[in-house]
Amino acid sequence: MSFDTWLLYLFAVLLISISPGTMAVLSMSHGMHYGKTRSLATALGSVTSALILMMASAAGLGALLSATEYGFSILKYCGAAYLIFLGIKLLLTKATGQGLDLQHIKSKGTPKNMFKQAFMVGISNPKDLLFFAALFPQFIDISAPQGPQLAILAATWAVIDFSFVMMYASMANVLAPSLRTSNKLHWFDRTSGAVFIALAAILVTREN
Template sequence: MQPETWLLYLFAIVLIGISPSPIAMLSMSHGIHFGKMRSMATGLGSVSAALVLMMASAAGLGAIISASEYGFTLLKWCGAAYLVFLGIKLLLTKNQGQTLEVSQLKGKGTPRQLYQQAFLVGISNPKDLLFFAALFPQFIDLAAPQLPQLMILAATWAVVDFSFVMIYASMANVLAPSLKASNKLHWFDRTSGGVFLTLAAILISRN
């Protein structure tokens, strides 16, 4: 994998990681109620769920690559189109007064409980599977072995994902009031939409 390709991928997933999500809200809840150290289990649960979805996406991607190079090219364009769709959808999001609540949590907050909660939140979002299927082909070079490239993409995502879970958990008391404000959530959505559109434009221009 070329360094510039990896840097583009890193830039994209860091900006994606900044955006509020169910796992971000769960991380803040765990950080507030159970502390930063125990929230490491939350990060591991989130990473585990993401890796399972990545492997599922990679398996489907591998089958397409084996079947036809043209199919892989088609998948890349479909993936870019999906990123454009996400971007436009987020840009057109209207401020409807929605809020994100950091709820009270049940249980004693054992590492096992926190891990299970994070894993279930991550694995229960089928949109992530579709997202990985759209994102990964944009950074795969068919002229090079695919497995090492997929391992690099997965490992990078795991590090960034775990880092953001810990950041949210560590700064929960500061971030929670800010992200609960509906007007700020609205602008988070628009910023995320701009990120997706910019990413899609860059990836299409590179094809």
């Protein structure tokens, strides 16, 4: 892989990552509630799921899902169901009446649970599997060993993905103190919940 090809890939990944999606909403919610440090677990969960999907694509599962509508539909509906589950949890957030205590909220989140949520959101989207299967061949030189090239593409994606998850979490964390005293943090949760449910609806109604 030439340096010019890698730069083109880097530019494509940046454009993809800068567009807010499901993981951006989740990372903002985690950053708002649990802070930037704990959101490292969210970023690691997102990166781990992406790396697994990349390996699955390299193994040919992306092509298999493209040809098997039934398998694709199962994964799609499972992913939508999990998004709806997260959305309902956020929609049921209640105000305390005395303002939200950010430190108390932070104590409820564990890195394990945050990692699990991010991982499940990432791994349950078959669109990502197909995306990697379609994206990687565009930047691989078939005349050269493919293993090192795939490693470079995967590492580049992981760094960018990790950086953007932390960026969204940090941006949300900056807003947390003002929302804590104004008792409006539950409205952020409800908005995030509505976005999750809307994304689930889009997922199940879009054409494959």
